[in-house]
Amino acid sequence: xxxxxDVKVLxxxxxxxxxxxxxxxxxxxxxxxxxxxxxxxKSELLxxxxxxxxxxxxxxxxxxPICESLIIVQYIxxxxxxxxxxxxxxxxxxxxxxxxAAYVDDKLWPTLKGIRSAEGEEAKAxxxxxxxxxxxxxxxxxxxxxxxxxxxxxxTIGYLDIALGSFLRWLxxxxxxxxxxxxxxxxxxxxxxxxxxxxxxxxxxDVLPEVEKLVEIAKFFAAKAKxx
Amino acid sequence: xxxxxIVLLNGWFSPFGARVRIALAEKGVTEYELKEEDLFNKxPLLxxxxxxxxxxxxxxxxxxTICESLTIVQYIxxxxxxxxxxLPSDPYQRSVARFWADFVxxxxxxxxxxxxxxKGEDQERAKKELLEIFKLLEGELGDKPYFRGDxxxxxxxxxxxxxxxxxxxxxxxxxxxxxxxxxLVAWAQRCMEKESVSNSLPDSKxxxxxxxxxxxxxxxx
Numbered sequence: 001x002x003x004x005x006d007v008k009v010l011x012x013x014x015x016x017x018x019x020x021x022x023x024x025x026x027x028x029x030x031x032x033x034x035x036x037x038x039x040x041x042k043s044e045l046l047x048x049x050x051x052x053x054x055x056x057x058x059x060x061x062x063x064x065p066i067c068e069s070l071i072i073v074q075y076i077x078x079x080x081x082x083x084x085x086x087x088x089x090x091x092x093x094x095x096x097x098x099x100x101a102a103y104v105d106d107k108l109w110p111t112l113k114g115i116r117s118a119e120g121e122e123a124k125a126x127x128x129x130x131x132x133x134x135x136x137x138x139x140x141x142x143x144x145x146x147x148x149x150x151x152x153x154x155x156t157i158g159y160l161d162i163a164l165g166s167f168l169r170w171l172x173x174x175x176x177x178x179x180x181x182x183x184x185x186x187x188x189x190x191x192x193x194x195x196x197x198x199x200x201x202x203x204x205x206d207v208l209p210e211v212e213k214l215v216e217i218a219k220f221f222a223a224k225a226k227x228x
Numbered sequence: 229x230x231x232x233x234i235v236l237l238n239g240w241f242s243p244f245g246a247r248v249r250i251a252l253a254e255k256g257v258t259e260y261e262l263k264e265e266d267l268f269n270k271x272p273l274l275x276x277x278x279x280x281x282x283x284x285x286x287x288x289x290x291x292x293t294i295c296e297s298l299t300i301v302q303y304i305x306x307x308x309x310x311x312x313x314x315l316p317s318d319p320y321q322r323s324v325a326r327f328w329a330d331f332v333x334x335x336x337x338x339x340x341x342x343x344x345x346x347k348g349e350d351q352e353r354a355k356k357e358l359l360e361i362f363k364l365l366e367g368e369l370g371d372k373p374y375f376r377g378d379x380x381x382x383x384x385x386x387x388x389x390x391x392x393x394x395x396x397x398x399x400x401x402x403x404x405x406x407x408x409x410x411x412l413v414a415w416a417q418r419c420m421e422k423e424s425v426s427n428s429l430p431d432s433k434x435x436x437x438x439x440x441x442x443x444x445x446x447x448x449x
Contacts, residue, residue: 052331052364066323068330078319091306092292098299103280137280 007032010058016166017069018057024076026203028083101163115178139188165198173214234260237286243389244297245285251301253424255308329386344400362409391416395432396439
């Protein structure tokens with residue numbers, strides 16, 4: 001089976017986790033079929049392919065499902081070895097990339113949500129403080145990992161760029177909804193510059209969703225949560 | 229690799245630290261400094277080397293710091309790649325191993341903690357969830373000796389340290405894990421026959437005493 005045969009991605013376009021997979025496949029110039037899953041609805045194929053978590057993204061390669069966005073990205077990196085490497089070569093650099101990617105998932109994503117769901121100015125300020133703490137740490141990580149180059153991965157987009165970059169439109173959506181600044185040029189100038197470079201990259205620019213769409217979706221889910 | 233300077237900041241009670249000790253043992257790495265941490269009185273070195281999470285384990289290899297147990301285990305696998313590979317070589321099998329190691333990370337510790345720190349309905353719910361988690365893991369294990377097949381690997385390393393917590397969880401929850409998940413207990417006992425595992429896991433009764441002690445310190449009855 002040639003590596004590029006039969007690649008399907010089950011996903012929803014607004015999901016940053018799904019975007020990660022799309023970006024990785026684009027970086028490797030791999031053609032794939034995107035099977036759009038409606039937000040909030042779980043198809044039979046999804047439930048069959050990811051019975052444990054029942055979530056997108058799922059990548060199905062030659063009939064075999066791979067789940068969890070960062071695990072899928074590592075799989076893509078290991079199968080399509082012709083394209084640019086996504087994970088660094090050096091074991092220590094790889095460990096750093098994995099550490100910070102896990103940090104993004106465990107700390108940044110939930111605290112971003114905290115801003116959107118905060119009730120009252122005090123709660124919002126507290127949530128924002130947590131997010132800014134994370135942003136400052138990531139600014140520092142950018143220096144250590146990128147070593148003065150354009151991306152966390154160096155000259156080309158790497159694992160941590162994908163992990164964090166997939167959240168950029170959600171960051172913007174959160175800024176709009178909360179009327180706050182998260183990606184601040186004065187506080188995190190390197191991340192600010194990196195964000196522009198990442199978003200405009202050929203492998204990324206058609207993948208990241210429009211901010212307005214995300215605001216719409218966030219409002220929909222917030223209303224749904226309130227109604228329950 | 230000669231001339232390596234390795235320090236492991238650990239807690240004897242930590243299942244996450246045990247993962248690192250098992251991985252090092254599997255690779256035949258025995259020359260390292262093991263620094264014991266007190267979670268209620270963290271050392272300046274720990275706070276300096278893991279400022280983000282302030283947790284054990286932390287591996288310091290020739291001055292470089294690596295944190296988060298599964299990241300450390302994968303680092304160990306990649307550095308000492310000549311001996312006992314912890315991950316399969318096939319990319320799909322690797323993704324399966326990473327998936328289940330991640331599953332263990334997301335579910336087991338927190339659910340066990342809920343059993344030892346709550347009572348009544350909350351505890352009953354946690355017990356039910358733990359047994360469901362174990363059922364899924366038994367399904368993945370099947371009839372294989374280890375999660376990967378014939379060879380001990382990442383998923384075994386991720387999960388087996390929690391075996392030393394079974395006694396504590398059973399005592400708090402007043403139930404038997406072996407009765408509900410016999411295959412999993414058989415797998416754990418098989419792992420315990422390996423020196424790398426039995427030397428790295430603490431005594432179950434000591435863990436139970438430790439959990440009682442922590443609860444007292446946290447003001448949990």
